[in-house]
Amino acid sequence: MQTKTLGTLGRTSAIGLGLMGMSDLYGPSDRAESIATIHAALDAGITLLDTGDFYGMGHNEMLLREALDRRDRDQVQISVKFGGQRGPEGSFLGFDARPAAVKTSLAYSLQRLGSDHIDVYRPARLDPDVPIEDTVGAIKEMIDAGYVRHVGLSEVGAETIRRAHAVHPVSDLQIEYSLISRGLEGEILDTCRELGIGVTAYGVLSRGVISGHWSADRGGAPRDFRSRSPRFSGDNLDRNLELVERLRVIASQLGVSVAQVAIAWVAAQGNDIVPLVGARRRERLAESLGALDVELTAEQLAAIESAVPKGAAAGDRYDATQMAMLDSER
Numbered sequence: 001m002q003t004k005t006l007g008t009l010g011r012t013s014a015i016g017l018g019l020m021g022m023s024d025l026y027g028p029s030d031r032a033e034s035i036a037t038i039h040a041a042l043d044a045g046i047t048l049l050d051t052g053d054f055y056g057m058g059h060n061e062m063l064l065r066e067a068l069d070r071r072d073r074d075q076v077q078i079s080v081k082f083g084g085q086r087g088p089e090g091s092f093l094g095f096d097a098r099p100a101a102v103k104t105s106l107a108y109s110l111q112r113l114g115s116d117h118i119d120v121y122r123p124a125r126l127d128p129d130v131p132i133e134d135t136v137g138a139i140k141e142m143i144d145a146g147y148v149r150h151v152g153l154s155e156v157g158a159e160t161i162r163r164a165h166a167v168h169p170v171s172d173l174q175i176e177y178s179l180i181s182r183g184l185e186g187e188i189l190d191t192c193r194e195l196g197i198g199v200t201a202y203g204v205l206s207r208g209v210i211s212g213h214w215s216a217d218r219g220g221a222p223r224d225f226r227s228r229s230p231r232f233s234g235d236n237l238d239r240n241l242e243l244v245e246r247l248r249v250i251a252s253q254l255g256v257s258v259a260q261v262a263i264a265w266v267a268a269q270g271n272d273i274v275p276l277v278g279a280r281r282r283e284r285l286a287e288s289l290g291a292l293d294v295e296l297t298a299e300q301l302a303a304i305e306s307a308v309p310k311g312a313a314a315g316d317r318y319d320a321t322q323m324a325m326l327d328s329e330r
């Protein structure tokens, strides 16, 4: 497995596995296949595993614990997001990153994971009611106490990154980044690079829309995130799938799949940017891992960007309510 460096976390696998869809938000998933996928990822040398305490309201962390049973915990870097408030039926109720919530959430996560520490702990969003210094200050206390190893951030902008980093060095910013979600580029990425902070890029396939496997007749189930996503609805979806067909031409010239081109493009953007793929089946994981063998030349990168120019996506990456919660979009 190739490696990259993510700020204070140091060396990590060149691709990370995000577990969210194994518990939540993308319709039904198969528990045995999810665990087999995590095992296949570990066997392939993936060390970075990303979860959130609110993914399936604890389900995702308990799934990870089961998958890591009889595996070497110290060979794995577990990244956990916290703060999302959920109701029993799965509704999203808001966000809480007060210092007491940091410590309480951490205590519960450690129990669910069956671990004495978390490698990277991060608020999933900026809590508008809590200064980032207070949230990161509480994580710092937990680092000093040995329960957490590194501070991470998620979907925040340059000013918040600087304020957080001044309290404690940040390992990585987790942010949506793909051929059709390029808000990272410019001030946010420049700030990360200036401060030596890495990037874990999620949604590299834009939740599947640019994977080459989505089609207009594949509607989302009621609790599927994509049933409310502007990029997956109506004319927007048709226009986004046209972009995919342009990518497919390039992929077939290269003898690889559309998803592999999309992942390889993100991977090529820097040694400090690690794509987090949302594979939840071994077949999809194998396809994602194949992207690591795709080395794109400058001409090929230019051809990809001309097929899918910056800003070409139709529709925002979240619905209006969720967009308003993104400090990274301000």
Ligand SMILES: NC(=O)c1ccc[n+]([C@@H]2O[C@H](COP(=O)([O-])OP(=O)(O)OC[C@H]3O[C@@H](n4cnc5c(N)ncnc54)[C@H](OP(=O)(O)O)[C@@H]3O)[C@@H](O)[C@H]2O)c1
Residues within 6 Å of the ligand: 017, 018, 019, 020, 021, 026, 050, 051, 081, 124, 154, 155, 174, 175, 201, 202, 203, 204, 205, 206, 207, 208, 209, 211, 213, 259, 276, 277, 278, 279, 280, 281, 283, 284, 285, 287, 288
């Ligand atoms: N910080 C944040 O705010 C935030 C937000 C969202 C996610 N994340 C993290 O990032 C991870 C990845 O995000 P994501 O799941 O939205 O990303 P993604 O990889 O863009 O999308 C995953 C979707 O793409 C489909 N897909 C098709 N081909 C694939 C392939 N070869 N490999 C992987 N997936 C393929 C999957 O399909 P199937 O339906 O066939 O399984 C799945 O539904 C999450 O698991 C989570 O840990 C973080």
